[in-house]
Amino acid sequence: MKLMFLQDFHMDAKGGGTYILRRLHKYAPEYGVEPFYVYDTNGEGLYESGEYPSTAFSTRRRQYRFGLGRLAGFATIAGFDSGARKQLQQIIADEQPDAFHLTAHGVSFPIMAKAAFETGRPVYLSVHDLWHQTVRPYIPESLSHGIFGRIARRAKEIFVVSDEMGEYLRQLYGIQSWKVVHDGVTNIHERRVVEQMPETIRLLYVGMVHSRQMKMLHQLVRCLGAFTDRKFEVHFCTRTPYTPEVNPDNVEIIFHGWLSEEELVALSHNSHMGLLPLSFEPEDALFYRTSFMTKITFYTSVSLPILCFGPEWASATRIVREDGLGLTFTEHSDEAVTESIRQMLNLTPSDYQRFIENMKSAAASRFDAATIAHRFFSSMGLTKGINGHAVPEQAEPSKTPKQVHEQ
The missing domain is CATH 3.40.50.2000 (Glycogen Phosphorylase B;)
Structure with missing residues (x-):
C-alpha cells in the first residue's frame, strides 16, 4: 500500500508533529506500507535529508512582502492558488498513492485536502494542534472553522493527540469518533536512583x-x-x-x-x-x-x-x-x-x-510506540504481515464521546 502524507512541513523539521510521523514511519514497512511525503516548501526551496522519500510543491507565500504574504496565504487557504493546486495534482498523478494522510497544519492544509479528496481514494486526517489558531494571521476564525469542519467530516478516520482534542472536535464539528495517536517510546533508558537531592x-x-x-x-x-x-x-x-x-x-x-x-x-x-x-x-x-x-x-x-x-x-x-x-x-x-x-x-x-x-x-502501555503504530495502521485495514506483506485486519474501534466519559 502506498500512503501519501500531505503536510505543511518536511520530515526533518523540529516540532511535535514530525516526531509523531517519524515514529510511524519506522513501523510502516512492518505493515506493508510504502510512505511518501509531500510538503509545502513555503517558497524556501526543496529540503531533502535522504531518509524520507519525499517531494515538494510551493505556495511561495513567503516571497511576498509588505503584507502581500498574508494575502497569498489567504488565497492558498481559500483554494485560489492554482499553481500549487496543479503541482499537487501532478505529484499525485506521478506517484499514484492508494490512500492519503493529511496533517491539519498550516495554510496549505485545505488545498492538499482538496487534491486528495478529488481522487476518491481514502483520506485519513491527523489533528496535532488547533488549525484555526495556526492560520489566524491569514484568515478569520469563522472561516477557518468552516473549512476545517468540512474537511474533517469527509475524512475516513481522524487521529488526535489527546482525548480532550477528540472531545473538542465533537463539540465544535460534530465528529463522533477518533483514535489517539501521539508520540511514543520505543525503548526506555535505565536511570540510577537519586539518593537525595544534591547541593x-x-x-x-x-x-x-x-x-x-x-x-x-x-x-x-x-x-x-x-x-x-x-x-x-x-x-x-x-x-x-x-x-x-x-x-x-x-x-x-x-x-x-x-x-x-x-x-x-x-x-x-x-x-x-x-x-x-x-x-x-x-x-x-x-x-x-x-x-x-x-x-x-x-x-x-x-x-x-x-x-x-x-x-x-x-x-x-x-x-x-x-x-x-x-x-x-x-x-x-x-x-x-x-x-x-x-x-x-x-x-x-x-x-x-x-x-x-x-x-x-x-x-509499556500508554506510550508504547508499537501499540500506537498498530492503532494507526490498523485503521487502514492493515496489520503486521509476513515477509513485509500486510494482511487485512479488523481495526481497533475508534473512541466515541461515551467511551471517553467512561474512562
Missing part, C-alpha cells in the same frame, strides 16, 4: 519554548532564588535561548541548542528533573486542554521524573498525574511555586524510584 540541582527543559510558557518559566526561576542553600542549573535544549526576567545568583541558565539524540540522552542522565511548565492564562486554556506535550514521552524514555506546573484541565497535567510520572502542581502563586520546589528538594529515594517505575509502566 546542585540540574533541571532539564527539552523542546521549543513557546511564548505562552515564558511567564511560568520566569516565575519558576525567580522562586528558585529563594533557596539560597542550593544551586540550580537549568539546561535548555531548544532553538531559541531563554533569558529570565530575574536571574538569581544561585541559578545558572545553560543553553545547549538542538542536540543529537545521544547527546540529549547523556545530558538527561546528569539531570534530576525534567521541566514541563504550562500556561495558566485563560487565553491559552484551549491549547493546553487539547494538546499533547511530546516532552512527556522524551522524559519517560530516559526515566527522568517530571516537574509539571499546569492547570488541572490541561491534558499534560492529567497524564503526568494519572501515570505518576513526577510532581504536578496546579497552583501558580509565588507561594505555591516555592512550596513545589521545596517538595522536589525533599523527595526521598523511594519517591524517585516510584516515578521511574511508573515511567517504565507508561512506556
